[in-house]
Amino acid sequence: MIRKEYICKDCDFKFERTVFEEEKEVLCPVCGGNNIELVVREEKKPANCSISSKYT
Numbered sequence: 001m002i003r004k005e006y007i008c009k010d011c012d013f014k015f016e017r018t019v020f021e022e023e024k025e026v027l028c029p030v031c032g033g034n035n036i037e038l039v040v041r042e043e044k045k046p047a048n049c050s051i052s053s054k055y056t
């Protein structure tokens with residue numbers, strides 16, 4: 001059982017699916033589009049932390 005995270009490139013909706021095998025096609029639950037991109041989870045990076053920390 002694999003938990004995968006997808007993002008719809010049409011409406012930017014992010015959702016998770018629990019799949020047992022590779023799914024051939026994933027449809028967006030919001031707009032029904034198939035322009036879905038698999039989000040690859042990586043180790044947490046402090047990349048977004050440097051935006052607003054300058055003015056403290």
Ligand SMILES: [Zn+2]
Binds near residue numbers: 009012028029032
């Ligand atoms: Zn969508």
